[in-house]
Amino acid sequence: xxxxxxxxTARPRFSKTVFDNGLTLLSERRPEFRSLAIGFWVKAGTxxxxxxxxxxxxxxxxxxxxxxxxxxxxxxxxxxxxxxxxFNAFTTREYTCFHILLLDRDVGLGLxxxxxxxLNSSFDPEEFERERKVILQEISMIEESPEExxxxxxxxxxxxxxxxxxPILGTQRSVRKIRRAELLKFFRHHYRPDQIVISVAxxxxxxxxxxxxxxxxxxxxxxxxxxxxxxxxxxxxQQVPVPQIWSGNAWIERPTEQVHLIWGVEALPYVAQDRxxxxxxxxxxxxxxxSTLFQEIREKNALAxxxxxxxxxxxxxxxxxxxxxxxxxxxxxxxxxxxxxxDQLKEEFLTRENLQMVKENLKGTVLxxxxxxxxxxxxxxxxxxxHGHHFSAQDLCKQIDQVTAEDIRRxxxxxxxxDRASILCLGxxxxxxxxxxxxxxxxxx
Numbered sequence: 001x002x003x004x005x006x007x008x009t010a011r012p013r014f015s016k017t018v019f020d021n022g023l024t025l026l027s028e029r030r031p032e033f034r035s036l037a038i039g040f041w042v043k044a045g046t047x048x049x050x051x052x053x054x055x056x057x058x059x060x061x062x063x064x065x066x067x068x069x070x071x072x073x074x075x076x077x078x079x080x081x082x083x084x085x086x087f088n089a090f091t092t093r094e095y096t097c098f099h100i101l102l103l104d105r106d107v108g109l110g111l112x113x114x115x116x117x118x119l120n121s122s123f124d125p126e127e128f129e130r131e132r133k134v135i136l137q138e139i140s141m142i143e144e145s146p147e148e149x150x151x152x153x154x155x156x157x158x159x160x161x162x163x164x165x166x167p168i169l170g171t172q173r174s175v176r177k178i179r180r181a182e183l184l185k186f187f188r189h190h191y192r193p194d195q196i197v198i199s200v201a202x203x204x205x206x207x208x209x210x211x212x213x214x215x216x217x218x219x220x221x222x223x224x225x226x227x228x229x230x231x232x233x234x235x236x237x238q239q240v241p242v243p244q245i246w247s248g249n250a251w252i253e254r255p256t257e258q259v260h261l262i263w264g265v266e267a268l269p270y271v272a273q274d275r276x277x278x279x280x281x282x283x284x285x286x287x288x289x290x291s292t293l294f295q296e297i298r299e300k301n302a303l304a305x306x307x308x309x310x311x312x313x314x315x316x317x318x319x320x321x322x323x324x325x326x327x328x329x330x331x332x333x334x335x336x337x338x339x340x341x342x343d344q345l346k347e348e349f350l351t352r353e354n355l356q357m358v359k360e361n362l363k364g365t366v367l368x369x370x371x372x373x374x375x376x377x378x379x380x381x382x383x384x385x386x387h388g389h390h391f392s393a394q395d396l397c398k399q400i401d402q403v404t405a406e407d408i409r410r411x412x413x414x415x416x417x418x419d420r421a422s423i424l425c426l427g428x429x430x431x432x433x434x435x436x437x438x439x440x441x442x443x444x445x
Contacts, residue, residue, distance in 0.1 A: 014380065014390045015206035019217050022194025026380050026390070027209055028201045030373060036202030037377035038110045039099040040118060041385065043197075044190035046093040047163030047240075047314075055170015056178055056186050058091040059135060063183065064098065065089070066127040068120040073127070076113060083109060093164050094314055095385065101374055104203040111212045114198075118191060119219055128180045136176070139169050147306070147325065150260040150426040153252055153445065158245050158264065158319060158422060193221055199381035201373040242317040245422065251440035252426045258325045259427035263338050265415055267311055267318035270386045275313065276399045277407040278320070278415070282311040283358045284350065284408070285341060286322060290357075292341045297324060303334045315386060320415055328431055335423070345412040349405040363397045 013029040045057050065087075067073045080087045085102035098117065100110045142148050152167045159165030169175075193216070200209055245266040268278050286293040286309025297307045307324040322342075326334045350358070369375035370393035383391045423438070430440065 012376070012392065014392070016384070016390070017206070017210060019193070019213075021217060021221070022192070023213075023216060024197045024384065025206075025209060025213060026197065026199045026384055027204065027206045028376050028380055028390075029203065029205060030201060030376070031203050033202050033373055034103055035101060035373050036104045036107055036110065036204055037099065037101050037200070037373040038107075038114060039097050039199045039377050039381055040114050041197040041199060041381045042096045042098075042191055043094075043195045043385065044186075045091060045095050046166050046168050048190065049163055049166065049186075051161075051166070052174070052177070053182065053186065054166045054174035055135070055168070056183055057096055058169050059131070059175065059178055060183055060187055061089045061091045061096050061098075062131045062135060063123055063128065064117040064121050066131060067122050067124060068116045069122055070120065071113075071116060076117070079109065079113060085110070087113065091168050093168065097378075097381075099374070099377070107200075107202075107204050107208065108212055111209070115213070115216050118196070119216070119221070121187075123180060123184060123187075125180060128183070132175060132178070135169065136172060139172055139175065142167075142169060146254065146256050146258075146260045146426055147323070149254075150252075150262055150424060151321070151323070153426065153443075154262045154264060154321065154422070154424045155319070157250060157424060157443075158266075159317075160243065160246055162240055162243055164242065164314060164317065197381050197384055199377045199384070201376035201380065242314075245317075245319070245420070247420045247422050249423045249438045249440040250425070250443050251430050251438070252424070252443045252445050253429055254426050256427050259328055259331050259425050261324050261326065261331065261334065262321050262422075262424045263335070264319050264321035264422050264424075265417060265420055267320035267415055268313060268411075269316050269318050270313040270382075271315070272313075272318075274407065274411050274414075277403045277411040278311055279362060280355075280358050280400070280403055281345065281408050281411055281415075282309050282320070283362050284354065285309045285345060287358075288361065292344070293322065293324075293338065296337050296341055297334060301333070301337065303327075303330045303337070328428065328434070331425065331434055332437060339418075342412070342416045345409065346416055347409075349409055352405075355405050355408070359400055359403070362400050366393050366396045366400070369393075 015027050017025045049056055065073060065076065076087070080100065083102055083106045085100055085106065087100045089096065089098040098114055100114060102110050142152070156165040156167070198213070268275055285291060286307065288294065293307050293309060297303045298305065304324045304326045309320065309322045312319045312321070322338050324334050380390055383389055425440065
């Protein structure tokens with residue numbers, strides 16, 4: 001059988017096991033691929049930190065690459081490089097993920113490395129201090145990237161005095177204050193088997209994975225609680241409730257060439273029933289070069305090189321934002337066009353042609369990502385953590401197809417409340433005209 005025939009006949013097979021210690025294993029077998037993606041998803045992120053711990057989740061992510069009781073950091077890197085694999089991690093506001101991409105023949109190696117760093121990381125004091133300096137440099141890089149910086153500031157203002165609003169990397173001040181003992185305490189509290197989801201996609205059977213994970217199942221996880229949570233949402237429910245999203249106009253002065261503008265409103269949480277209508281709305285408004293924002297602001301009026309919209313969803317909240325970078329004298333016109341595009345979505349139905357176009361766009365994205373074991377590994381993990389359910393690529397496409405033009409307009413009317421909008425500008429000192437027009441709060445940062 002040639003590869004094209006195999007691709008047509010192969011069907012992904014999803015399996016799930018929750019072990020006695022609370023550890024969850026998910027797998028989607030894809031026999032048509034030689035690659036294999038493994039992710040260890042830990043239900044701990046920025047929102048689980050106290051204000052004094054800002055950045056500790058990200059700091060911890062870094063430290064799990066710095067060596068174990070049996071491997072140095074160089075050993076870990078060389079072991080993965082030797083088989084042509086890729087080992088990486090990322091921290092978000094609600095979870096942390098450690099993931100490895102390698103060939104299916106190396107499944108044992110991948111699980112062994114991930115298990116080792118979760119169970120046996122040494123947290124060497126010298127490595128701890130060295131990595132602190134690395135993270136401080138990473139924060140400095142963000143501070144020199146206005147597009148990233150303005151989004152961090154926007155979340156901080158939107159979710160005032162809440163974990164969702166704190167920067168993932170922390171601040172220069174907070175990272176300097178984090179102590180090794182505090183990091184170990186955070187690790188032992190959150191990195192427990194009942195708080196970890198292992199997600200695997202590729203050519204491997206679920207039974208093989210279960211056998212390979214025996215060290216994680218039999219290990220007593222020293223120093224860590226064995227209490228089992230009912231769900232990810234329950235764990236988040238123990239955190240501080242999300243406040244009402246801040247609304248208003250603000251300006252942060254920075255010596256930049258352009259004004260970096262974010263317009264935003266509160267949006268839907270990850271599990272909302274209308275999430276697919278919101279996805280399509282986002283695609284139509286600012287999801288690509290054919291989107292209305294791109295066409296109006298860049299192509300027709302040449303007001304910005306970069307302009308797009310973004311939907312950020314969390315377990316119990318969300319933000320819909322529009323970003324544009326423009327000149328000081330063009331800020332007002334840019335904002336008028338943003339508002340015009342938004343009002344049009346509230347007042348008019350998408351034409352049948354436009355609705356079909358954005359549906360095909362979004363379905364294309366879903367189906368293209370289904371050809372990536374990394375994307376499928378991520379999708380099944382998020383489905384479990386936020387929904388407690390597995391969604392195939394076909395399931396997602398069916399839900400996209402069910403959205404109507406009426407649904408999109410209804411969601412636009414629900415989200416785009418002018419009196420609840422927030423606007424943040426980061427750039428040089430605002431002109432007198434802009435001060436009079438926007439009446440922004442001048443924020444010192």
